[in-house]
Amino acid sequence: MWIYWHFHIHFIPPDFFFIEQTMQGLHLTADCYDCRCAPGLLLDPALLREFVLTQTRRAGLTIVGEKFHPFQAADGSAAGVTCALLLAESHLAVHTWPERQAVTLDVYVCNFTEDNSAKASGLLQALIAGFAATRWQTQRLQRGNGANGQTLALEQLTPHSAYGTALAPPLVQTESPFQRIEIADSAEFGKVMRLDGAFMTSERDEFFYHECLVHPAALSHPQPRRALIVGGGDGGSSEELLKHPSIEHITLCEIDPLVIQLARTHLQQIHRGALDDPRVQHVARDGFAFVMAAAQAPLADQLYDLILLDLTDPQAADGSTLAADCYTQEFLQACRAVLAPGGALVMHLGSPFHHPQRFGQLRQRLGEVFRQVSPYTVHVPLYGALWGMAVASDTLDPRQLDSKVIGIRMQERALADLQYYNENVHPALFALPNFVQNLGA
Known part of the structure; x- marks a missing residue:
């Protein structure tokens, strides 16, 4: 087992007019448990790299740098991988824990010149699905103005458009043999059910x-x-x-x-x-x-x-x-x-x-x-x-x-x-x- 930590720093232009906009961003984390993916995805930095880079590009985010570091157990066997992608929009960090069949994910995007929230959400969902997590916990933090402690759940309608609503922490978040199932409360829709990240139905509409x-x-x-x-x-x-x-x-x-x-x-x-x-x-x-x-x-x-x-x-x-x-x-x-x-x-x-x-x-x-x-x-x-x-x-x-x-x-x-x-x-x-x-x- 190891302890991991990382910094990210964003310099804000001194023009007061832009400060409020540049401070805003979206920070997503996920703790994935009982991952049923192929073991190599948690152990092999080459396999992990191919998967992570592919999903990041599919999400529409821009990779400007990368680092993949494999760890070894005391007996010299593979023990997991830490990776960090530097993005033009900010960063992605992935840490695998093969001995626990676990993965931790960290995605942060700035929303200065455009709103990258849908891309970040799509990337996080794709990574959770790719690691085949049976259980997972997500956290969503709005950086800058407007933080409200809730999750803004987004569904991608097209590669260019998304729709969403704020959800409270999930009442249900599980993986069946067929799909991911989530049920959560929302202020406008009451209880909402999502399947594989897509909105299905709600109490009020x-x-x-x-x-x-x-x-x-x-x-x-x-x-x-x-x-x-x-x-x-x-x-x-x-x-x-x-x-x-x-x-x-x-x-x-x-x-x-x-x-x-x-x-x-x-x-x-x-x-x-x-x-x-x-x-x-x-x-x-x-x-x-x-x-x-x-x-x-x-x-x-x-x-x-x-x-x-x-x-x-x-x-x-x-x-x-x-x-x-x-x-x-x-x-x-x-x-x-x-x-x-x-x-x-x-x-x-x-x-x-x-x-x-x-x-x-x-x-x-x-x-x-x-x-x-x-x-x-x-x-x-x-x-x-x-x-x-x-x-x-x-x-x-x-x-x-x-x-x-x-x-x-x-x-x-x-x-x-x-x-x-x-x-x-x-x-x-x-x-x-x-x-x-x-x-x-």
Whole structure:
């Protein structure tokens, strides 16, 4: 074991006008435990160098100097590595503790000429993922003005844009066999859940997403009885579907049982008990494999009136996600095979502004499988953007139902406790701005 310490000094120009700006920066640290990466990454300075330099450059930070120093145990065997990168933006320090399967990380960036906070956050997340930490603790310190003791959690929408909100210390921060799961309190959103660093849902804004994912298609269907939800482990989409009295059975196919377990404990304000409703059958299986198997020999009495793809994004900033296969044409064709006559599939398409290519490609892909594709949009506060969704079917077209018909069906079904969706919102959802209408048309 050894003790490590380091200095960093930034000289501030004597011009008073700039002092307040130059003092500001972001300092991030992480203590990573039970790292399941290859042992060489903790012992070999060459392997560590390749990994650290690659992730730093991917984050968009500028390396101006480096030092990698290997340590030896008393018997001469390798005992860990300390590295420091000098960055034009400030520095990165990494210390490996192979005897404890631990790593400590330190990232600091100045925000003088531009805000480098998203780059620093992205680098820290990439390093934690690369070391395959099972448990980790992070600290976030705002240097200069505005320090508030909370973590500004950022999600990279594109390589050039990020959105975030301040989070309190996490209530949950763990690694399942499938992904990193975090749940934390926030001032504006209540409890927030993130998967692999991406915002999924929150107590106070979940209705924007879940009501709009479920009700346009469910109310357009005369009497939905059976539904399949792929993903949706927070229970929000199940809770909205169960408001329709005709629903008899929901298959909730969530690959990660830990998401459901943690949602039961921490996200009651989102699922409101729906995860334990007897009409909800839990299937802990990869959604792609489940649907592909069901499509091989679909039984008439086991077809679905509605399929909701309540998935993570198909691609994150550092590569594909768990849900990538569920956006393929092959998968969508299998979904069509297990839809009952008159049934519909619903999925989100991403942000038409930040992800126009994805939005257009998915819309086209749906059009190659289904006869009717009805894209629509809703602003989701937690995602920081206008978000795209679509209803796809061979016969059902939600755009053909006006507000009067929707209002009648809402009364007949006694739909209550809705905070976003109503009979007037329904047609408005499908009124697309020109730039959205042209994507994938």
